[in-house]
Amino acid sequence: MIAIVKYNAGNVKSVQNAITRLGYESIITDDPEELMNADKVIFPGVGEASTAMQYLKERNLDQLIPQLKNPVLGICLGMQLLCAHSEEGDTNCLGIFDNKVKRFPATDIVPQMGWNNFTALNSPIFNGLKVEDDVYFVHSFYADINENTIAQSEYILPFSAALQKDNFYATQFHPEKSASVGNTILKNFLEL
Amino acid sequence: MLKKRIIPCLDIQDGRTVKGVNFLDIRDAGDPIELAQRYVKEGADELVFLDITATVEKRKTLVELVTKIAKEINIPFTVGGGISSVDDVAALVQAGADKVSINSAAVKNPDLISAIAKRFGSQCLVVAIDTKFEDNDWWVYTHGGRNKTDLKTVAWAQEIERLGGGEILLTSMNSDGTKDGFSLDITKKVSEAISLPVIASGGAGSEKHFKEVFEQTKATGGLAASIFHFNEIPIPVLKDYLSRNNISVRK
Numbered sequence: 001m002i003a004i005v006k007y008n009a010g011n012v013k014s015v016q017n018a019i020t021r022l023g024y025e026s027i028i029t030d031d032p033e034e035l036m037n038a039d040k041v042i043f044p045g046v047g048e049a050s051t052a053m054q055y056l057k058e059r060n061l062d063q064l065i066p067q068l069k070n071p072v073l074g075i076c077l078g079m080q081l082l083c084a085h086s087e088e089g090d091t092n093c094l095g096i097f098d099n100k101v102k103r104f105p106a107t108d109i110v111p112q113m114g115w116n117n118f119t120a121l122n123s124p125i126f127n128g129l130k131v132e133d134d135v136y137f138v139h140s141f142y143a144d145i146n147e148n149t150i151a152q153s154e155y156i157l158p159f160s161a162a163l164q165k166d167n168f169y170a171t172q173f174h175p176e177k178s179a180s181v182g183n184t185i186l187k188n189f190l191e192l
Numbered sequence: 193m194l195k196k197r198i199i200p201c202l203d204i205q206d207g208r209t210v211k212g213v214n215f216l217d218i219r220d221a222g223d224p225i226e227l228a229q230r231y232v233k234e235g236a237d238e239l240v241f242l243d244i245t246a247t248v249e250k251r252k253t254l255v256e257l258v259t260k261i262a263k264e265i266n267i268p269f270t271v272g273g274g275i276s277s278v279d280d281v282a283a284l285v286q287a288g289a290d291k292v293s294i295n296s297a298a299v300k301n302p303d304l305i306s307a308i309a310k311r312f313g314s315q316c317l318v319v320a321i322d323t324k325f326e327d328n329d330w331w332v333y334t335h336g337g338r339n340k341t342d343l344k345t346v347a348w349a350q351e352i353e354r355l356g357g358g359e360i361l362l363t364s365m366n367s368d369g370t371k372d373g374f375s376l377d378i379t380k381k382v383s384e385a386i387s388l389p390v391i392a393s394g395g396a397g398s399e400k401h402f403k404e405v406f407e408q409t410k411a412t413g414g415l416a417a418s419i420f421h422f423n424e425i426p427i428p429v430l431k432d433y434l435s436r437n438n439i440s441v442r443k
Contacts, residue, residue: 013288017263047313106387111315113359113389114412115195115237115442134195134442136268138315155194177268177290179232 002026002190003038005065005078007055008047011176015044015075018176022187032064040190041070044176045077049101049141050089052077066094071192072168073125079163079170080141088141096168099143104156111140116173118153118161125162125169125188126151133181135161135173143172195442196406196434197237197413198427199391200420202227204243204273207253209421224257228265231420234427236267237442240293240361240415243273244336255287262288270318276300278307285312293318293361296334299341299348302355309356318391319357321345323378324365330378337365345378346385353386360386361415363393371397374405374414383410391415399425399433406439 004015006028019026019042026042027034035041043065045052056062065072065082074082081093086101093101104110115134142159145152153161153172163170169189175182202209202224209224228239241261243254258271271284272293281292298305298319308317322333323345330345349360362382364375374392383390391413392405402414419425431441 011290013286014262014290017288018266020263021266046315109387109389109410109412111358111389112194113315114197116193132443137194138268174268177266179267182266 001038003035003041004028005035005041005043005061006030007045007052007059007061011044011046011075011174014174015042015176018182018186019190022183022190024190030059030061032060035064036068036070038070040192041068041072043072043074043078043082045075045079045081046138047077048088049077049080049086049093050091052081053091053093056081056094062094066096069167071189073189074168074170075176076139076172076174079172080143082163082168082170083143086141097143097148097163097165097170099146099148099160099163101141101143103141108156110156111138112155113138115178116153116155116161118151118173120150120152123150123162123164123169124192125164125185127188128184129181135171135175135178135181135185137173139172193440194412195237195440197391198235198402198430198441199238199240199413199415200231200236200427201240201242201393201415201417202421203417204241204254204257205245207257210244225260225264227421228261228269231427232265232267235431235442236420236427238267238413239265239269241269241271242293243271245273255283258284258287258289272318272320277304278311281308281312281316285316291316291318291359293320295320295322296339298352298357299332299334299343302351305352305355305357309358314356314358317357318359318361319352320361320363321348321352321382322363322365323375325375325378330381333365346381349382349386349388353388357388359389359391361391361393362411364395367395368393370395371419373397373401374411376404376408379405379411380409389413396425399430402430403434403437403439406434
């Protein structure tokens with residue numbers, strides 16, 4: 001069973017639809033038992049960082065998520081919340097990754113919205129992909145690059161397209177909206 | 193590198209795709225989900241579904257359709273047409289729409305922009321502007337181009353950005369249906385006046401028109417309907433052409 005963390009994020013349903021298309025059963029839940037016992041946990045996210053952290057705190061999910069031992073995939077805001085700190089609302093996040101989340105400098109259109117490619121495909125979740133494959137991004141904030149970076153992309157400046165540390169995986173882009181490339185990534189994660 | 197987006201638009205009436213009014217008449221052009229799946233396969237970057245049913249009792253049909261689309265389609269899609277409240281948006285987002293598009297309701301009640309952005313995030317909100325050049329300026333029109341307002345297009349786009357809109361879908365009424373190309377002048381003005389993504393719409397009739405709009409304006413997306421429905425320009429052919437002309441597109 002795949003557990004999708006239930007919270008006030010816009011893309012929870014899209015993530016579940018994508019998993020269903022791949023032939024996996026899933027539940028949307030904030031129940032600690034269900035999250036801890038799931039084969040995989042997906043932590044989606046669309047929205048604003050401080051509001052999302054507040055929501056997690058009210059349900060003690062800020063304590064639970066860092067303790068998960070099963071493979072966890074954070075998506076978009078889900079990835080940023082797994083980092084140490086976000087400039088969005090000056091928010092202390094969950095701190096799995098010691099990356100800092102910053103706002104893109106306003107030297108080009110912000111948010112980055114659309115399809116972009118990424119390099120340094122240094123993870124099993126990217127098996128079968130090519131460097132020129134594009135994935136769908138929508139974000140105004142980005143995680144900086146450090147030793148947790150497993151894929152790097154560039155918009156205005158180089159940033160982390162994906163992170164990994166231990167059992168925690170995370171993508172800034174939306175695999176659930178990234179056509180066949182996204183399917184491959186989700187499938188790789190679900191088969192870990 | 194961020195790619196320019198090619199966006200087919202599907203007009204929906206009573207749950208079916210209809211062809212544009214510039215053709216002989218409004219005629220059934222098939223199942224929107226089948227058409228949408230074809231576009232995904234061909235490499236469309238996003239889809240826009242525009243409900244022209246416009247009657248309240250049929251709105252439920254749209255939510256059901258959006259639920260089905262969300263189950264089948266794995267690229268981002270926007271739903272528009274007759275949205276006038278935060279509750280309308282909530283129903284569509286819960287059904288699985290990635291973004292909603294508002295037009296007349298935003299002009300009538302600009303606070304709706306902030307209210308939607310606050311609840312769902314700016315990335316969820318496309319504000320559509322129908323614009324027409326007359327009396328030496330570009331004016332904003334509402335209600336499917338029937339009503340002229342006293343808003344000037346560039347100023348309205350800036351106001352949308354200030355209020356928290358996430359993206360502008362700019363349709364030139366002067367070009368729409370002509371197949372003579374996008375209105376480069378207003379697309380350039382709007383896309384340079386704001387720092388939101390702008391989707392150019394209205395007038396695309398050839399591959400060259402997309403090249404022009406991407407080269408001469410800061411638009412990051414190009415939208416068209418009938419040329420894609422009837423395969424006058426297959427999306428792979430268009431993307432090939434743009435790529436050969438050094439415009440970065442997803443393959």
